[in-house]
Amino acid sequence: MTPEELLKAIAEVADGLRTDMAVIGKKCDAIGARHDELKQLKSDGKKKDDVDDATMAQRTAADSVDPAAFAALTQSVADLKRRQSRPMADLNKFADAQAKADSVMRALGSAAEPPMAGEDLVAYKIRTHRKMQPHSPRWKGVDLQIIAADQVALDIALDGIRADAMAASMDTSGMKPLEHRMLTKQLPGGHISREFIGNGTFVKQLSRPVRHVQYIGPRWAGAGA
Numbered sequence: 001m002t003p004e005e006l007l008k009a010i011a012e013v014a015d016g017l018r019t020d021m022a023v024i025g026k027k028c029d030a031i032g033a034r035h036d037e038l039k040q041l042k043s044d045g046k047k048k049d050d051v052d053d054a055t056m057a058q059r060t061a062a063d064s065v066d067p068a069a070f071a072a073l074t075q076s077v078a079d080l081k082r083r084q085s086r087p088m089a090d091l092n093k094f095a096d097a098q099a100k101a102d103s104v105m106r107a108l109g110s111a112a113e114p115p116m117a118g119e120d121l122v123a124y125k126i127r128t129h130r131k132m133q134p135h136s137p138r139w140k141g142v143d144l145q146i147i148a149a150d151q152v153a154l155d156i157a158l159d160g161i162r163a164d165a166m167a168a169s170m171d172t173s174g175m176k177p178l179e180h181r182m183l184t185k186q187l188p189g190g191h192i193s194r195e196f197i198g199n200g201t202f203v204k205q206l207s208r209p210v211r212h213v214q215y216i217g218p219r220w221a222g223a224g225a
Helices: 003-063 067-084 088-107 121-130 151-170 202-206
Strands: 180-186 192-198
Touching: 088 121, 088 151, 088 180, 121 151
Parallel strands: none
Antiparallel strands: 180 192
């Protein structure tokens, strides 16, 4: 073998060794990466187990509700359902209270609001009459909630407030001459009645100003010739 052939053979062996070393290096890198991945999965699994244990402990603590607190919550829910589902007798009482307030509120140019969910009858009466209180000289400064415990006294106050408010709606003393205001009323049959109150009549408002005769005779000299 000539020296040239020997050098060529050595170069080929060196190239083969380098190729084999590169392949072995890649395999080692892959094995190392897989090892790190398995190690990370093991660590994550341990953390998940710790979290699951803590979550389970919290759920167990949350599930262990005090029986007294649970009974109180159940009673509150039952009371709320009972207040929202009113029997027919209570609905009739609410309708009657709304009709009484609405007849006056419409005369004042407004309307009575319907009852809210869960609102009792006394609270609804007080709420609807508070808007009419400023028109009542006798009851405008009275806190209706204070006398709500006495049903008789409360009814007297509410009747007085409605009467004073209706009288105020019919009062024309503060209106200008020939000024009118429309009153809307709902009749028992459901029909709407509209009336106008004010100072003077529409006939007077449409009439021409009064003219007085100051002179009777010819308008120019020689008119009678």
